[in-house]
Amino acid sequence: MTTTSDSTKKTTSAPAEKYRRYLQMLKKAGLRLTPQRMAICAYLAHTERHPSAYQVYEELAATHPGISRATVYNTLNTLRELGAIVELSFGSDHTHYETNTQPHVNLICLRCHKIIDYYGDPGVDALMERVRQETGFQSVAVKLDLVGFCAECRLQRLDEIRAMLKTAAQDKFPQTRNSKEEIV
Amino acid sequence: MTTTSDSTKKTTSAPAEKYRRYLQMLKKAGLRLTPQRMAICAYLAHTERHPSAYQVYEELAATHPGISRATVYNTLNTLRELGAIVELSFGSDHTHYETNTQPHVNLICLRCHKIIDYYGDPGVDALMERVRQETGFQSVAVKLDLVGFCAECRLQRLDEIRAMLKTAAQDKFPQTRNSKEEIV
DNA sequence: GCCGTAAATTAGATTGGTTCTAAATATAAA
DNA sequence: TTTATATTTAGAACCAATCTAATTTACGGC
Numbered sequence: 001m002t003t004t005s006d007s008t009k010k011t012t013s014a015p016a017e018k019y020r021r022y023l024q025m026l027k028k029a030g031l032r033l034t035p036q037r038m039a040i041c042a043y044l045a046h047t048e049r050h051p052s053a054y055q056v057y058e059e060l061a062a063t064h065p066g067i068s069r070a071t072v073y074n075t076l077n078t079l080r081e082l083g084a085i086v087e088l089s090f091g092s093d094h095t096h097y098e099t100n101t102q103p104h105v106n107l108i109c110l111r112c113h114k115i116i117d118y119y120g121d122p123g124v125d126a127l128m129e130r131v132r133q134e135t136g137f138q139s140v141a142v143k144l145d146l147v148g149f150c151a152e153c154r155l156q157r158l159d160e161i162r163a164m165l166k167t168a169a170q171d172k173f174p175q176t177r178n179s180k181e182e183i184v
Numbered sequence: 185m186t187t188t189s190d191s192t193k194k195t196t197s198a199p200a201e202k203y204r205r206y207l208q209m210l211k212k213a214g215l216r217l218t219p220q221r222m223a224i225c226a227y228l229a230h231t232e233r234h235p236s237a238y239q240v241y242e243e244l245a246a247t248h249p250g251i252s253r254a255t256v257y258n259t260l261n262t263l264r265e266l267g268a269i270v271e272l273s274f275g276s277d278h279t280h281y282e283t284n285t286q287p288h289v290n291l292i293c294l295r296c297h298k299i300i301d302y303y304g305d306p307g308v309d310a311l312m313e314r315v316r317q318e319t320g321f322q323s324v325a326v327k328l329d330l331v332g333f334c335a336e337c338r339l340q341r342l343d344e345i346r347a348m349l350k351t352a353a354q355d356k357f358p359q360t361r362n363s364k365e366e367i368v
Numbered sequence: 369g370c371c372g373t374a375a376a377t378t379a380g381a382t383t384g385g386t387t388c389t390a391a392a393t394a395t396a397a398a
Numbered sequence: 399t400t401t402a403t404a405t406t407t408a409g410a411a412c413c414a415a416t417c418t419a420a421t422t423t424a425c426g427g428c
Binding site: 257278 | 387388389394396
Binding site: 031032036067068069071074 | 375376377378379380
């Protein structure tokens, strides 16, 4: 997959940079850089999805046999407390994590539970600064979620309603620009 | 408690309006307005906190003996799927709900897990419209969380670091304006 | 490079919030 | 009223997440 970036982008690969940042944050907090923690960070840095703690453990256990459930959960909690990753929540599932703290918008579908990453950040930096000045709250990460219905589910909903009246109608919706869709 | 509002505010009491909106959304979805559901909506409409599903059940069971755990959980899930309430997540606790879908910012402290509601909405409406046009995603609720450290915890962190060097120093931080603090 | 110690990991048991199940009940329509 | 459907109920079951105590490891100081 070619990293087709439009504007500001470093020459270093994104996962490598993410990885370094994770380790840096652990180190700065005075925590030890154990092989297990490094493996977990590497996994988080390379994933493009929003894995649950359980998923991280399962997939990591495959490549790193012997790694403990407790270690994975502890490390994820630690990273969360450091603000390195952000806990996501959407219906009826387990705890999922956002490993990308670059300000962006999560479009969370109420119907199919799909999460779409939307880049095209509004003035969040300005907001963070305003909040800091007015309340003393120091932000380390942003989580901006729009909860609603994705294009497909929106159409399905409309179709369901229309079907009750007469016949299902066809409609067009714009192509997905500026956003990257993910299966959770 | 007097509702000291600064700018735009209806003459109707906020809880009453919230309550009507909940019932309206249930009705619009073709669901029955049972006494249990109405009690749950009333509870959600009147709370100023971010209750967990468990809390809702426990506190409701006190005033409505005989109400079932399953009913409370089912209704909360239904309201969430309708976008009437929004699931919040922050470390190591159970699922909490945001009952106020009026666009605002949740300041979530990584250290003490306190949630501060901050009103002073950034251009979220414009963002929602842009998202709809570009991706076809139809928003029904916004969740804007800033994860970080509240003023108190920030000072404590600084003190901890300073204490390791010499003596704890005193510092001042601005009063909390434009925001309402809550104990979860 | 080796030691000592506090930190981290491990395997497994445990917990407890949430969901599931089947039966009973209530609701709205015919 | 009768009927069909939706909802509620009580309690059992689930399972992700946490906890425990013992073992192992990382890393600054010697």
